[in-house]
Amino acid sequence: MRSIRATTIIRRRWDNAMLPLSSKQVPHSVSSGAADRYDVIVVGLGTAGAIAAIAAARKGLSVLGIDRHTSMGGAGTAGGVVGYYFGTRGGLYEEIDAKVPATEKDVFTPAFGVNVEGKQYVFEREAALAGVDIRYETTVLGVKLEGRTVTGLEVFSARRGRYAVASGVVIDCTGNADICRLAGCELRGGREFDGQPQPFSNALFGFDKDRVRAFYTDSGYVFPENPDSMSAAIVNSALLSTHLKEQYNEENRFMRIAPQLGVRESQFIVGEDNVTLDRFLQEGYSREPLFMAYSNLDNHSKDVAFESGLQRDWTVAASLWGLKFTVPIPLGALIPRGYDGLLAAGRCLAVDHDMASCVRMKRDMQKCGEAAAYAAYLAVTKKVRLKEVPYAELSQLLRESGCLSERDEVYFEHRVAHGEQQSGPIRWMSDIREIREALSGTKPGVAIWSAKLLGEAIRPKLLGWMDRSEPEHLRKHSAMALALMGAAEAAPVLREMARERDPFVPLTSLKYNQARGYAAVYLLGRLADREAIPELIALLRTREGFSFIDANREFLSDETDLRFQYVSYALMALAAIGDRHEDARPVIAEAFEQYRQQLDGSLVISFKGSSEIRNVMDDKIRLLIGKTLQRWGTPVLKS
Numbered sequence: 001m002r003s004i005r006a007t008t009i010i011r012r013r014w015d016n017a018m019l020p021l022s023s024k025q026v027p028h029s030v031s032s033g034a035a036d037r038y039d040v041i042v043v044g045l046g047t048a049g050a051i052a053a054i055a056a057a058r059k060g061l062s063v064l065g066i067d068r069h070t071s072m073g074g075a076g077t078a079g080g081v082v083g084y085y086f087g088t089r090g091g092l093y094e095e096i097d098a099k100v101p102a103t104e105k106d107v108f109t110p111a112f113g114v115n116v117e118g119k120q121y122v123f124e125r126e127a128a129l130a131g132v133d134i135r136y137e138t139t140v141l142g143v144k145l146e147g148r149t150v151t152g153l154e155v156f157s158a159r160r161g162r163y164a165v166a167s168g169v170v171i172d173c174t175g176n177a178d179i180c181r182l183a184g185c186e187l188r189g190g191r192e193f194d195g196q197p198q199p200f201s202n203a204l205f206g207f208d209k210d211r212v213r214a215f216y217t218d219s220g221y222v223f224p225e226n227p228d229s230m231s232a233a234i235v236n237s238a239l240l241s242t243h244l245k246e247q248y249n250e251e252n253r254f255m256r257i258a259p260q261l262g263v264r265e266s267q268f269i270v271g272e273d274n275v276t277l278d279r280f281l282q283e284g285y286s287r288e289p290l291f292m293a294y295s296n297l298d299n300h301s302k303d304v305a306f307e308s309g310l311q312r313d314w315t316v317a318a319s320l321w322g323l324k325f326t327v328p329i330p331l332g333a334l335i336p337r338g339y340d341g342l343l344a345a346g347r348c349l350a351v352d353h354d355m356a357s358c359v360r361m362k363r364d365m366q367k368c369g370e371a372a373a374y375a376a377y378l379a380v381t382k383k384v385r386l387k388e389v390p391y392a393e394l395s396q397l398l399r400e401s402g403c404l405s406e407r408d409e410v411y412f413e414h415r416v417a418h419g420e421q422q423s424g425p426i427r428w429m430s431d432i433r434e435i436r437e438a439l440s441g442t443k444p445g446v447a448i449w450s451a452k453l454l455g456e457a458i459r460p461k462l463l464g465w466m467d468r469s470e471p472e473h474l475r476k477h478s479a480m481a482l483a484l485m486g487a488a489e490a491a492p493v494l495r496e497m498a499r500e501r502d503p504f505v506p507l508t509s510l511k512y513n514q515a516r517g518y519a520a521v522y523l524l525g526r527l528a529d530r531e532a533i534p535e536l537i538a539l540l541r542t543r544e545g546f547s548f549i550d551a552n553r554e555f556l557s558d559e560t561d562l563r564f565q566y567v568s569y570a571l572m573a574l575a576a577i578g579d580r581h582e583d584a585r586p587v588i589a590e591a592f593e594q595y596r597q598q599l600d601g602s603l604v605i606s607f608k609g610s611s612e613i614r615n616v617m618d619d620k621i622r623l624l625i626g627k628t629l630q631r632w633g634t635p636v637l638k639s
């Protein structure tokens, strides 16, 4: 790869930014393999790892960088993820990015978004100049431990075989926590209901007029810790109609499928500190951030009924999918619990499935790599445990690089809706008149959540606002806010909304707003409202009346998608009601059994951006029914 690139380069005009490196300038770019001890070993030279290796080497540490592939940049280059989606600014990645356009000017074919070859080249050049020993086509077979301190790795490449390398600190940037798994660290992944992570995508590169374009749509689910699952995902998604279309033309040509599968989520470490959504929303976040992550809860899954209660409250009841927020990431979220000599940087840091929807964006993962490098630097030079790295010195280094800023703070912000001015940070409301006004409008989400936070202080008002004499939006949104507080008085209004399959879709978020009808079904389950049982069972028994809600097109493709939302929330609601009311279980169990017998593959949902790919949901429904009946001790019939 390197020699092909050199040949291409020589034929073209050079500017200083693109001068090839002389052998003197590249002291370690191709490893001699002589060293058997490094201050830092970075495994995985992707989004986080490329930056980690360069940052650590620039601090004067000896650094070995290992990757199973043959390039740097991971998801952001070989994976075809060429755009930035939110994330916070500042840090070494901006310096790297600023050097990429020059490569496009003279050498590489222009591209939309980041130029993949250009960024790989800049990463390799900066790593070489900093003195990183890079070993491609190499991976790790084992971890050397002294107690729970990682002191080295057993490394493998096909041509060299296996060999040992000692380390000061190992930084696991594999995205999948592969090294942490080998070390025996505690890991977690996926959502509680079924362990399902977010959907993956398999990016394509095409040629659009005169530029390279990378694009992707969601293709299915993959469990990266399972090699069979990975292989099947790579092969199957490459064969999808979304990938190899029937027609291409001169202006729109297919080039190749990205060599790295687009995995959004796999395993996370359980850290010394864990950044969970639940904890974050209760304002339990760190005051000692290494960097701030920034995004909305960008969960691509459409079977939200099976996500956590918190995510359903946020996304379904309040339609807050689009609300962005900053999340402080502490050092403890990079240290596997109970271990030393080992850090995890990149998307496998210590978050939970819910928070991983927000904390995974490229800018932030690059910062994560940089922060890990400075933590390793201080641990190695001061000879202290990673946990004992002094925050004052670490934050000083991060501020100097721009990774962290004095101004960084936690805030929530609306996505800018099409045609709207940036609204700036929002605050949760406390003024009763302001809440009433917002609940009366078409963007009630922030007011619904604010009311939930206010709790008893606003409850009497909300009860009054549900009166029939009040405007429709106010009545219904007040009921939704009350349901989030657990107020059973909201149930009659919610039943009315469920019965009429209220098609109103709020406009709180730019995308992924949820229809009020099935949000009401969800909330009836949250209240364990036994009077809703007949209505919920009726929902399971009909295929009629799910009229397509056009305003929600980004989330729902058609009536089939809509029907799944109603059915999945109805089943979850019935399960929740049965959990609370033991005497209701026989009726619900019978309805569940009937429904299970009728499953015929017609209950499907589409993937984001891939409406033609349909995910048959029968197995999920069987799982839900089976788990529920087992919990109740009801005999489970084999179907």
Ligand SMILES: Cc1cc2nc3c(=O)[nH]c(=O)nc-3n(C[C@H](O)[C@H](O)[C@H](O)COP(=O)(O)OP(=O)(O)OC[C@H]3O[C@@H](n4cnc5c(N)ncnc54)[C@H](O)[C@@H]3O)c2cc1C
Pocket (backbone or CB within 6 Å): 043, 044, 045, 046, 047, 048, 049, 066, 067, 068, 069, 071, 072, 073, 074, 075, 076, 079, 081, 083, 084, 085, 086, 087, 138, 139, 140, 173, 174, 175, 176, 178, 200, 201, 202, 216, 261, 262, 263, 264, 345, 346, 347, 348, 360, 361, 362, 363, 365
């Ligand atoms: C389809 C998709 C779309 C996305 N869209 C956006 C977007 O628009 N904007 C945005 O900001 N973010 C986006 N993201 C999120 C972001 O790209 C990723 O979360 C982030 O790049 C992950 O960085 P990472 O360093 O953890 O992993 P990666 O960048 O994947 O790096 C992992 C590296 O480790 C190597 N590796 C893995 N296992 C081993 C091993 N055992 N031994 C040796 N090497 C190994 C891999 O080869 C790779 O180089 C998207 C992600 C996906 C998948």
